[in-house]
Amino acid sequence: MEFSALETELDSRGADAFVHVGDRFDDDLGYLTRFSGPDRDYAFVYDGEAVLCAPRLFEEQAEQEFSGTVVSAAEQEATAAGERAAELVSGTVLVPQGIPHDAAVWLERAGCELESTDVVSRMRVRKTEAEIDRLRTVQEAAQVGMARAETVLAAAGAEGDSLTWDGGALTTERLRREANAAMAREGVDPAGNTVIGAGETCADLHFTGDLPIERGETVLLDLSPRGPEGYYGDLSRTFVVDSEGGWERRAYIAAERAQDAAFEALSEGAGTVASTVHEETAAEVGAYGFRPDGSPGFIHSTGHGVGMSLHEAPSLRADDELEAGTVLTIEPGVYDPDEGGVRIEDLVVVREEGFENLTDYPRSLVPRKR
Template structure:
């Protein structure tokens, strides 16, 4: 882990340390502390990492598992003695301040979403608290180590198995009028999601939500989809699992059709595949996320289809960015969109152009790649094909 950018940011803000108050579902907290806990705790970075817990519940495990130089508790800083005189809230503020004082920290930088009550309490104790508008820890996380890339790759292997299970179930479906039947039962979005989620669980991954959206549902890029799946219509399947051990995500989307898609859907799919390949070709160190996004937009606009670049108010066509970073969060830096900055080796990003219209449905193709010294490596090993055989 290279935290030199964080060190430089602390210097620029004239802060003695970086402070996070959150549980480990906050990716910055997990990254900086190296510890997984369901309740909020303090992480202080001052060149080394120090953890402070309200209770002793996680104390022993944190000493064993975290990457912190020190692990301490409220009780180590006089919290219990302050309770009767100060009350719980004031005692907590004074204890946090005592913890910072022990490391000669008089000013802290904090993430933009840092708890207001904690910030106010520290300020009342004379600690300067400044918001890090640049979200430096989030920015640092964007550049992955080889180990992190392996974690993402492993999550993507599980993702591919889940996508294959979903496609296999679609392949078993029989067309019965405007319905798809499997073993005499109507095939629904919910049934396909169940197959996906069970497959992921068996491979050590978890997923609270996935997207299996058909027809008009698929015209909204984030509609999870529900109800019966229909033949001859595009079905978007977007899977973004998290490995339960490493906490890193995979991400992949494919669009399938059981039966015969109409001419417009085929045209849209071919254009989206072309946009996806042009965007991939634009990825290299030094290119920007905006450059990659422009490559996808060019394909659609040359075909006369609307994009947000061409028409910021459009509600149909290509209505989202070309991609985003993936890691401890399924959506993180860097951006692969109009404001996307320079791509660097170690950035893990999606490439996912798509087209949407309630009258047609939607199509999207998404792969997960890592920027390398001379281009990119595709971390996704799954075919791109519309019609389910």
Template sequence: MDYGALDAELRDRNADGVVHVGDRFDDDLRYLTGFSGPDREYAFVYDGEGGEAILCAPQLFEEQAQREFSGTVVSAAEQEATTAGERAADLVSGTVLVPQSIPHDTALWLERAGCDLESTAVVERMRSRKTEAEIERIRTVQEAAQTGMARAETVLASTEVEGDPLIWEERVLTTERLRREANAAMALEGVNPVGNTVIGAGERCADLHFTGDIPIKRGETVLLDLSPRGPEGYYGDLSRTFVVDLEGGWERRAYVAVERAQEAAFDALSEGAGTLASTVHEETAAEISAYGFRPDGTPGFTHGTGHGVGMSLHEAPSLRSDTELEAGMVLTVEPGVYDPQEGGVRIEDLVVVREEGFENLTEYPRSLVPEVRSSGQ
């Protein structure tokens, strides 16, 4: 792990150390340490510019910490203090930079030890710009998501369409059955769906977080959003929309609008680093509007064009913000059109901003009518 950004922040703020306390669900802490457990608090301490990175490992997890963390691991047996905050306070002095989310008891321990606390967002800034190693981890997870999408699309393409609802392998095909097929395919690739597989059908496509179980019918939109997490903590994110036995109408018009909107976003991103994030969203929304759909209302395009992806599924930057995009930022590009009376259409790729242009980490084809896929393409 390169802590150069922490050094720069300490130097600029004339501070003496950085402390972060959390558990396995704290993505900032996972990012700083690479340590993947447990669900009890532990501490990361960076002591001085160019100094030592220390992990106060939880009891019984010292060996795991030694494997996963590249800095110094201090076991619970080496310190008299018991809580993570108290253990961190034993290792620092002077002005200490902490995140706004620092646990209250940790702040008290640091203050009792004579430390002056100042808030910092340096980790958020570090996370927003990925290294090439991080990009490769994300690429691998995105490939697994594509395998899951291929399985789901193949199931849809293999259904019987004589009546409603659709029949697959002699049983009614529901959103839950389709979700299980996609999740099983991704699990075989070594990633965890982590409950993030969203599959809607018909009017439920307008519910962006639908995880219920309903029959899938011919002629209606089926929206699949797959966001698995890899073993090193990084996410992928992929969405496609299909219609079995397409007859046209609203579904086709919405799909064309979304395709063109994504291409407009790609055109904006082709300028590469230095592009304003909001410009990408504005160009996308304008294209949606040109096809007669409301760019920021219901029905219509009801969310931003995209967001950062990394150790968290949703992280900085938002493409609705005035952030200047930097090389290494990994973003979703996911225009959509939704109507509770008709259904929903979204296409989502994952891209990385480069100094010149961008790279699409997604190789999955776009097709409104489902086809049998033998792999992730």
């Protein structure tokens, strides 16, 4: 792990150290330490040297996973991680806004002056090539899950308007299980993030219910698995079995063209203003007769950062310039609670010149066997 950005932040702020305390569910700590457990709090300290205050009995694991110095967080089980960190620092200490209250109290009791910083969030925006490789691998696994789900849809039969598959009704839950199983076989965790809607529920961006799938309605699949090293993939496609070419076809074409407009806006690479990408995308949705900024129409941002969190900086609604190495979703959509929803989502990397698409999955409204 490279800590030059922390060094620069300390120098520019005239601070003596950086401290953060949390557990394995804290993505900032995971990013800084690559330490994967346990649920108990541990501390990261940087004062020119990176130190992990490992939970008691987990020192050996920490030494295997962390690239810096490992010390025991507690001589006794009752010693708090924040208390142990306070023993290692003095002077002005930079902390993230979300540091636990008790850790802040221990630092202040030790005589430290605390100042807030968002340096870790800024560090996480620009991915290294090693991080991009991890993201690419997870995205490939997401594509395997999508291929399985699309193949099931392509093979579905029908009883009246309802789709059938493998001896029973095809439902959103059965399709979710097939996609999740395929991703799990690739070594990634679906992480409870597989969202599959059908018909009107496609307009619900987080639908996880169990409904029968019918002919002629949109089926929106959003797969966001997490890899063993903590990085996410993010992939969405929309299909219709036996489309009649009405609302769903027009919405799909709008989403395709909108994604192409986003790619065109990103073609200049680093330095592109994030909000410009969203504005070009939304304008294309509007050109096809859908609202570019609300329901029914395009109801969310064109994209967001992806890394060790599924949603992280930057947002494509922001007025910031995109940096090389930023990994983003490009996911235009059209939604109508009375009709359904369409979304097409790829994962891309901003490069110094242009961008790289980490997604290699076809766009097709009609499901095919993959």
